[in-house]
Amino acid sequence: MEKRRDLDWYLANVFTMFEPALKEKLKKEAILRSFQAGDVMMRTGQYINFTTMIAEGRVKLYRQGADGEEVFMYYLEPGNACAMSMVCAARQETSQVMAKAVDETVAVMLPIQLMAELMRDYPSWYMFVIENYRARFEELLLVVDNVVFKGMDERLEFYLKNQSDKLGKQELWLTHQEIANDLNTAREVISRLLKKLEQSGKVKLHRNYIEWFN
Amino acid sequence: MEKRRDLDWYLANVFTMFEPALKEKLKKEAILRSFQAGDVMMRTGQYINFTTMIAEGRVKLYRQGADGEEVFMYYLEPGNACAMSMVCAARQETSQVMAKAVDETVAVMLPIQLMAELMRDYPSWYMFVIENYRARFEELLLVVDNVVFKGMDERLEFYLKNQSDKLGKQELWLTHQEIANDLNTAREVISRLLKKLEQSGKVKLHRNYIEWFN
DNA sequence: AGCGCAATGTGATCCAGGTCACAGGATAAG
DNA sequence: CTTATCCTGTGACCTGGATCACATTGCGCT
Numbered sequence: 001m002e003k004r005r006d007l008d009w010y011l012a013n014v015f016t017m018f019e020p021a022l023k024e025k026l027k028k029e030a031i032l033r034s035f036q037a038g039d040v041m042m043r044t045g046q047y048i049n050f051t052t053m054i055a056e057g058r059v060k061l062y063r064q065g066a067d068g069e070e071v072f073m074y075y076l077e078p079g080n081a082c083a084m085s086m087v088c089a090a091r092q093e094t095s096q097v098m099a100k101a102v103d104e105t106v107a108v109m110l111p112i113q114l115m116a117e118l119m120r121d122y123p124s125w126y127m128f129v130i131e132n133y134r135a136r137f138e139e140l141l142l143v144v145d146n147v148v149f150k151g152m153d154e155r156l157e158f159y160l161k162n163q164s165d166k167l168g169k170q171e172l173w174l175t176h177q178e179i180a181n182d183l184n185t186a187r188e189v190i191s192r193l194l195k196k197l198e199q200s201g202k203v204k205l206h207r208n209y210i211e212w213f214n
Numbered sequence: 215m216e217k218r219r220d221l222d223w224y225l226a227n228v229f230t231m232f233e234p235a236l237k238e239k240l241k242k243e244a245i246l247r248s249f250q251a252g253d254v255m256m257r258t259g260q261y262i263n264f265t266t267m268i269a270e271g272r273v274k275l276y277r278q279g280a281d282g283e284e285v286f287m288y289y290l291e292p293g294n295a296c297a298m299s300m301v302c303a304a305r306q307e308t309s310q311v312m313a314k315a316v317d318e319t320v321a322v323m324l325p326i327q328l329m330a331e332l333m334r335d336y337p338s339w340y341m342f343v344i345e346n347y348r349a350r351f352e353e354l355l356l357v358v359d360n361v362v363f364k365g366m367d368e369r370l371e372f373y374l375k376n377q378s379d380k381l382g383k384q385e386l387w388l389t390h391q392e393i394a395n396d397l398n399t400a401r402e403v404i405s406r407l408l409k410k411l412e413q414s415g416k417v418k419l420h421r422n423y424i425e426w427f428n
Numbered sequence: 429a430g431c432g433c434a435a436t437g438t439g440a441t442c443c444a445g446g447t448c449a450c451a452g453g454a455t456a457a458g
Numbered sequence: 459c460t461t462a463t464c465c466t467g468t469g470a471c472c473t474g475g476a477t478c479a480c481a482t483t484g485c486g487c488t
Contacts, residue, residue: 063355065363073358087348096355119333119340126333133347134301140354141277141310144287147361148398149279152475175435184362186476191436207435207484366445389465400446405466421454421465 007032010055010108014078022122030110035101042082042099047092050109053081057105058166062098065184070098071147072159072182074139075166083136086115086129155183156193160203164212172210221246224269224322228292236336244324249315256296256313261306264323267295271319272380276312279398284312285361286373286396288353289380297350300329300343369397370407374417378426387423 007030011023018026032055035041042052044064059076076082076099084095118125146155159182163172176194180187194210197203204211221244225237232240246269249255255266258278273290290296290313298309324332332339360369373396377386390408394401408424411417418425 063358063362065359069363071358071362083351084348087344087351093348096352115344116337116340120337123330123334126330130301130329133351134298134307137297137301137347137351137354138310140351140358144277144285144354144357144361145279147358148277148285149283177435187436188438188477189475192438192475195437205436391465401466402447402468403445406445406468409467419466 005056005106007108010106014055015053015108017079017124017128019122019124022118022124025118025122026108026110029114030108033107033109035105035107037101037103037105039101039105040098041101041105041107042085042095042097044095044098046095048085048095049112050085051081051112051115052085053108053110054078055106055108057101057103059105060100060102060182062100063096064098069184070181071143071184073097073143074136075102075162077166080135081128081132083133085112086132152183152185152189153193153196156190157197157202159183160197160210160212161214164214170212170214172212173208174210175208219270219320221322224320228269229267229322231293231338231342233336233338236332236338239332239336240322240324243328244322247321247323249319249321251315251317251319253315253319254312255315255319255321256299256309256311258309258312260309262299262309263326264299265295265326265329266299266313267322267324268292269320269322271315271317273319274314274316274396276314277310278312283398284395285357285398287311287357288350289316289376291380294349295342295346297347299326300346366397366399366403367407367410370404371411371416373397374411374424374426375428378428384426384428385423386426389422 007027010032011018011026015023015026035057041059042048054076056078061073061076061082062070063073064070082099084093084097119129146158150158156179159179160172163174164170176190177187180190183190194203194205198205202213204213221241224246225232225240229237229240249271255273256262268290270292275287275290275296276284277287278284296311296313298307298311301307333343360372364372370393373393374386377388378384390404391401394404397404408417408419412419416427418427
């Protein structure tokens with residue numbers, strides 16, 4: 001069992017891109033918060049009071065439809081920040097997305113009123129925000145791509161590849177139903193498409209998990 | 215015919231949110247560029263060297279697929295900036311989107327190397343960037359919504375309403391083919407759905423234009 | 429072992445949309 | 459006026475995926 005990590009540790013090992021002065025500032029102002037696997041860290045419509053950065057663990061971001069449907073959009077990994085939570089400053093804004101912890105997750109939380117000050121005083125903060133925003137925006141563009149230009153077969157492949165890359169494993173512990181939920185389709189559709197992928201040798205199916213051969 | 219407008223005029227009348235010092239700075243550093251209706255202002259894959267803000271006119275932003283298909287994402291209006299062009303700083307980044315002028319359009323162009331300096335020195339620039347980014351991100355989320363949760367009928371209605379709102383007119387000078395292109399579908403589909411909309415009284419069809427009753 | 433539930437497999441059917449083929453009607457150009 | 463071209467309407471047909479109805483199969487629990 002590894003030792004419990006504190007803010008200092010995360011600043012030194014995860015947020016290496018921050019300048020020393022900014023780290024000092026964050027030591028004074030930021031707090032840590034832990035989540036269990038499966039916890040909903042932020043729900044659609046909730047007020048945003050903190051800029052949230054992932055220190056450890058993994059978070060899935062979803063967009064929700066009017067009648068409770070949802071699509072998986074992208075992962076947040078250690079060193080990433082929630083794009084929306086960085087720009088919902090002045091006026092009290094509500095979240096347009098839902099965030100769910102996949103593993104046990106630790107987040108660095110920063111009162112949103114600090115944003116303007118950090119942006120002004122710490123160039124490395126400005127770089128961090130810009131870079132994060134760009135990355136999130138591009139991931140969202142990929143979602144659009146997949147959904148408007150591709151069929152379910154290609155979307156599924158993209159999804160599996162993405163999972164494998166992000167989780168760093170070939171074994172994907174996902175049921176067909178979970179995949180179907182993330183892609184906003186029906187379980188039967190996923191089962192059938194997975195069969196095809198298996199026949200073409202891209203995947204090996206097991207109960208409760210899938211082997212992805214990249 | 216109205217008189218020709220210059221950078222001063224746009225700063226005074228369109229970019230009213232900028233602080234005086236920032237306006238002075240922009241007078242020194244920014245240049246104006248004009249585009250004709252129909253001009254492609256930026257194409258997918260092109261290098262981004264300037265932060266682009268719309269001073270006058272109207273611009274449509276598209277995402278392009280692998281084999282040349284395209285979907286309309288959102289409009290940029292006077293006072294808006296291209297989100298991507300604000301964050302492709304340091305490393306030479308290429309555009310992920312295509313921008314096309316609908317009307318005659320004037321843009322304020324700003325060398326992208328200035329971004330960090332502006333961000334640091336002018337709070338109203340920071341607010342501008344953040345607010346623009348947020349707005350673009352939310353519009354992109356709406357695109358995702360429509361495409362994953364809605365059928366073509368609802369997407370068409372959303373599209374027409376959006377056009378009517380953004381262009382400030384009830385008469386939409388669009389052919390069925392153009393609409394089909396923007397929604398990445400077939401003309402026949404649009405024709406049929408428009409017929410239905412006409413029958414339900416939401417729309418009146420004419421040659422080359424459509425009346426939208428909000 | 430045997431029960432019960434969750435995960436998976438599979439056929440039948442249905443429907444939105446994409447595709448093809450073609451028929452007007454409107455407009456511009458000669 | 460005549461022709462060519464662009465826009466729109468419409469029927470016939472096909473396909474991906476959604477939905478429904480079950481049959482299996484594997485695994486945990488007692």
